[in-house]
Amino acid sequence: MNLDVKKLFEEPSLIQITTWARGVIENKDARDVVFALANAGSKEGKYVQAWENYVDLPDRVGVPVRAYARISDEPLLSKYVYENEHPDVVVLTNEALVKGNDVLQGMKPGGVLIVNTKRDPEYILKFLKDTTYLGTIGCIDATEVAGHVQTLSGAEGATDASGIGVGVGAVLAGAVVKAKSIVKPENVLSSVQNEEACRYGYDEVRLVTVNTTFPEFKPAPKKPLGPEDLPFAGTVPSVDKENEKRITGNWRSERPVWSKERCTNCLLCWVNCPDSVVVYKTPEAADFTNLKYCKGCGICAEVCPTKAITMVPELDFED
Amino acid sequence: MGKKRLISGVVATAEAVRLADVDVITSFPIRPYTGIMSELARMVADGELDAEFIHADGEHAQLSIVYGASAAGARTFTGSSGVGVTYAMEVYSPISGARLPVHMAIADRTLDPPGDFGSEHTEAESCRDQCWIQGWAATPQEALDLTLLYYRIGEDPRVLLPQYACQDGYFVSHIAGEVEIPDEGQVKEFLPPYKNKHSLNISDPMIIGAQIEPEMGPPLQYQRYIAIQEARKVIAEAYKEFGEIFGRKYSPFVEEYMTDDAEVVIFIQGAHSVTARNVALKLRNHGEKVGVVQLRTLRPFPTEIVRDVLSRFKAVGAVDNSVNYGIAGDGGVLLSEARTALYGLGDKTKTVGFVGGLGGEVITMEEFYKMYAKLKEIAKTGKVERDSYWLPYEL
Numbered sequence: 259m260n261l262d263v264k265k266l267f268e269e270p271s272l273i274q275i276t277t278w279a280r281g282v283i284e285n286k287d288a289r290d291v292v293f294a295l296a297n298a299g300s301k302e303g304k305y306v307q308a309w310e311n312y313v314d315l316p317d318r319v320g321v322p323v324r325a326y327a328r329i330s331d332e333p334l335l336s337k338y339v340y341e342n343e344h345p346d347v348v349v350l351t352n353e354a355l356v357k358g359n360d361v362l363q364g365m366k367p368g369g370v371l372i373v374n375t376k377r378d379p380e381y382i383l384k385f386l387k388d389t390t391y392l393g394t395i396g397c398i399d400a401t402e403v404a405g406h407v408q409t410l411s412g413a414e415g416a417t418d419a420s421g422i423g424v425g426v427g428a429v430l431a432g433a434v435v436k437a438k439s440i441v442k443p444e445n446v447l448s449s450v451q452n453e454e455a456c457r458y459g460y461d462e463v464r465l466v467t468v469n470t471t472f473p474e475f476k477p478a479p480k481k482p483l484g485p486e487d488l489p490f491a492g493t494v495p496s497v498d499k500e501n502e503k504r505i506t507g508n509w510r511s512e513r514p515v516w517s518k519e520r521c522t523n524c525l526l527c528w529v530n531c532p533d534s535v536v537v538y539k540t541p542e543a544a545d546f547t548n549l550k551y552c553k554g555c556g557i558c559a560e561v562c563p564t565k566a567i568t569m570v571p572e573l574d575f576e577d
Numbered sequence: 578m579g580k581k582r583l584i585s586g587v588v589a590t591a592e593a594v595r596l597a598d599v600d601v602i603t604s605f606p607i608r609p610y611t612g613i614m615s616e617l618a619r620m621v622a623d624g625e626l627d628a629e630f631i632h633a634d635g636e637h638a639q640l641s642i643v644y645g646a647s648a649a650g651a652r653t654f655t656g657s658s659g660v661g662v663t664y665a666m667e668v669y670s671p672i673s674g675a676r677l678p679v680h681m682a683i684a685d686r687t688l689d690p691p692g693d694f695g696s697e698h699t700e701a702e703s704c705r706d707q708c709w710i711q712g713w714a715a716t717p718q719e720a721l722d723l724t725l726l727y728y729r730i731g732e733d734p735r736v737l738l739p740q741y742a743c744q745d746g747y748f749v750s751h752i753a754g755e756v757e758i759p760d761e762g763q764v765k766e767f768l769p770p771y772k773n774k775h776s777l778n779i780s781d782p783m784i785i786g787a788q789i790e791p792e793m794g795p796p797l798q799y800q801r802y803i804a805i806q807e808a809r810k811v812i813a814e815a816y817k818e819f820g821e822i823f824g825r826k827y828s829p830f831v832e833e834y835m836t837d838d839a840e841v842v843i844f845i846q847g848a849h850s851v852t853a854r855n856v857a858l859k860l861r862n863h864g865e866k867v868g869v870v871q872l873r874t875l876r877p878f879p880t881e882i883v884r885d886v887l888s889r890f891k892a893v894g895a896v897d898n899s900v901n902y903g904i905a906g907d908g909g910v911l912l913s914e915a916r917t918a919l920y921g922l923g924d925k926t927k928t929v930g931f932v933g934g935l936g937g938e939v940i941t942m943e944e945f946y947k948m949y950a951k952l953k954e955i956a957k958t959g960k961v962e963r964d965s966y967w968l969p970y971e972l
Contacts, residue, residue: 313790340791485796485803490774491676491737492797494784 271331273440274342278361279351281321286407287351290427292327295434298445299329313340316413320509320553322359329440344477347438349430350374354572356385358508367472368393370437372430374400379466384576391472396437398463400429404455423450432459506533510554512569520566527558527567579759586749587612589717589756590682593724595620596764600651601629603639607661608694609746610684636661640668647677648785650776658746659686662700672739673708673801675785678731679739684750687936695937696746698847699899702910708801710740710808711876713847717754720744722825725768729815732771736808745848747937759823767822805877812874830879831886832871835861839868841952844887844915845896846872849940856945867949883918891956892927894948898934906930908965927955930965947972
């Protein structure tokens, strides 16, 4: 056989939708976006599937998690995959996800990014490293109108008894079909519980064109790990060293900000931080500079007796 | 040179463990392997062996303890029989995956129901694909020798894999035979101290058996796959050196008996191979060209050697002392693997399976006679009427 394998397995009508969210608190919203769109596709006789990323750690509060949909006019060839490698649409249920996560990775030319945020598209763009293939960005304050629905119903592949599209997910699904005609808006509306929220997303999303021309799309094939890429027998070095492969700073939606003036150096924050982020550097003061592992849990601010620590939205900082 | 004693397989195994100077032993009683542990407990109590002897609360705990002890750099010994072997099943793959050369003696016992303590290879064979070195001793002497050989093979830096040294329950474990017990000096020469590539260390902690992601699965499985392939070379080397030091020469993978001009052979492992040899000898005296091919190493399976050896004969009868309900050909593991090894060579060598000795019943000389008669008929007519026969009902 001498076939062009890449051409042979091409799926030209396949649309890939990826939603990024915060573990536990936004899992449901991420699921709602992909299930609302996939259900709408199904109503139109398209071939669809929807699922949650299996490798992400969905039971950790704040961890970046993903949910996916695949919608196509043709039967799906690549059904059993872990990820959407080349998304046409990326949705963020939380604005801070643009930090520390390569949310546009593998995006197809002319792709769409929808972000749940009060901020302007121009500000969000500052945090995106490579926007070569991004066609459109859309911002919508979904939380303002719908709020997050926190439930484990529907997690781990189970049936969602709480209903699809109750909260933020409905707004974002509406925004997606405004930005890209994947399925008919009326079919998305009839696929969500909260029609009003969905309509709001469709009507109010602020869309900005980022690029209209794109360089040739040549994704590098994924190279599998070899036996030499892993340590002997899969052992992992000491837990008391920093684990560069499990940096948790990108779990953070809010950042602890320390006020030297109010701090009495009681070190309760140092004692209580679950991730050893508060470093006891000098007898005078704790140091909050090691934010690489700060998940933004807010325990330090909670335990501080003098309110020397305040939690500030992560995207207020441009670093 | 060592001294000769009349001892059973369990005592022979315990003697080998003493000579190997193991550090940690974990026990839990079940017939018929228990004698190994009572012998070792006596040795530790009498000061003949300096080892931690831990009585576990079950076989799963036994294996978990030696898993940890081996990771900490200890030479370990454990063992079991029958349902004890299958109860510990969860721990076998983590041990080989962590590349820890834990040594486990299995004196075979039938799986329940209803609690038959006779020997069958079923329980040990059910663990055959967990990346442990595995083979059967057919005499108490072989039980002693296999123990020393397996420590040496498993601890080799090119292998670093655990081992099941198996012996047929009762037949080998309980019937005393003459055993030459080697000198400590000989054993020291043959078996260097255990040193792993990684050992738990308080001043440089690490995690063994951490959770990984699916993409890390293939490379780690491949590391193990390479290790068990590499073991074939190390097994051959170890047996050669064993012969030079102890004077007992074994063929490391398959032992041939009266096969030079044989037309038909029995392919078998473990204690019943001794009976098969005796029958072959009797038939030879009457001019029948029959022989025995004894499989010494089940894992890693010596595919090429089995192919080269078995393809010389007109008909091969694979005797399985185990139940593999619903297996291809309705025989057993040996039949399936012999056929796989012979695949691609055409139909020159006919193969048939015999399932016998179930529940620990004796495979009688009369039964072996019937097997040889069937094989001769197949060799003559060139026709295999059925894939396998359950003894004594179908032959």
